[in-house]
Amino acid sequence: MDLSGYQRCFPSSQIGTTMLSHAQAPASEMTIDSAPxxxxxxxxTLFSSGGPFLDGYxxxxxxxxxxxxxxxxxxxDWWNxxxxxxxxxxxxxGGLIFGNLTDKIGRKLMYTIDLMAIIVFSIAQFFVQDPWQLFVLRLLIGIAVGADYPIATALVAEFVPKNWRARLLGGLNAMWFVGATVAAFVGYWLLSLQDGWRWMLLSSAVPAILILIARATIPESPHWLVGKGRHQEALDILKKTIGEGATLEGITAHDPNAAKLSTAKAFKLVLTGGYLHRVIFISIFWTCTIVTLFSIYAFGPQILALFNLQSGDEANIGYGLINLFFLVGNVVALLVVDKLGRRPVLIWGFILSGIGLLFLALFPTAPLGLIALAFAFYAIFNGGPSILEWIYPNELFPTKVRATAxxxxxxxxxIGAAIGTFATPLALTHLGLSGTMWIAAGIALLGAAVSFFMAPETKGQNLEEAAALHA
Structure with a gap:
């Protein structure tokens, strides 16, 4: 057992007695943070990654x-x-509304409702006849996906050991790229069918059904239960999930009035004092990460065709390979984030991915090999900011408002990602390929600047330490 992590689970007044008795304690005694x-x-983690997988898909x-x-x-272009x-x-x-609801009624219930909605709306897409119908159904699917993010990530953050938290939370985001990669090759296969697009959109119901069945075995978060005063229930769950020697040490007994925290008060807490600074930082760096990413995913084959990759098989295969580069970047970032720290992985990820986009802006007619290399450079180094999308938000806010935040x-x-995705076909039409890539590179470098001035370092801290506001 890591003694330094064990000590931090106890108030300072208990450290001396805890250290003296530690050698006599049963070997199986453990907390959430110290458990293997x-x-x-x-x-x-695997079942929780279903939400990001579906989002990417x-x-x-x-x-x-x-x-x-x-x-x-x-x-x-408007409807496109x-x-x-x-x-x-x-x-x-979905994130705005259901994150707060998750803090109120618990993680487990919402953990399954959102998937049921994704299944129903995915099947309904098969039958659409007009653009507005497809827009409405994809809007509803997005609401369900947005609800899953705060639910699934909060569960993982509140269950896993401290030394594994960053890698497992970051791994959730890596599954986004797995989903996107699978979708690229499924879509490529279904393009050969007449009205293959209907089967493409229907296909998201298949993984959603499998994830829904798997999630039935996941219990409620002990952190959330303690925050609601349900200590025995939390302890029983810990004994079943991490061992009979489990204790509630290291889980702060939150404000007893937290269970009565209204929606308005929850948002007020998140948007005041030091937490407002954290909301601004996370929202900006997250937006800068996904504006370019989502635009490339939504219009990848069309963008690649403009880079001298002809539309059809060549562009779609290239689209799938870019997905693999994004996934590789996530894996590399996961391997170094606990060694290098959150700040350097975030800042240098933005800088280096921005360089890749800058090359595309400067040399849109470069040889195919250099274009592919620039896309790979952007995709790989975008992995740093990408994995921190889930690590930072779950570490920087307390349990009672974690899902809300x-x-x-x-x-x-x-909001920014939707604007960027909506504007991409318009930008390609009116600004051209080079002008669109200049904007993308500027967004990445803005993310680097904001991260340099605002990003905290939470490496090695437990949830209570990371979420604490320091004078």
């Missing part, structure tokens, strides 16, 4: 589906951008 990683933690599949939908419905951005608008609403930050980041 076990099969339950891995299962929880849903957004990437529309980029390929639009290749068939646009000529079939003779859609203009609106449908591409519809799920992002929904994520904004994560939902708020998710929602605000999606």
């Amino acid at each position: 990683l076990n099969s339950f933690h891995k299962r929880l 849903i957004l990437a599949i529309i980029g390929i589906a639009l290749v068939q939908v646009i000529p079939a419905w003779q859609m203009n 951008g609106l449908i591409g951005a519809s799920a992002l608008i929904g994520v904004f609403l 994560v939902g708020l930050c998710t929602g605000t980041s999606r």
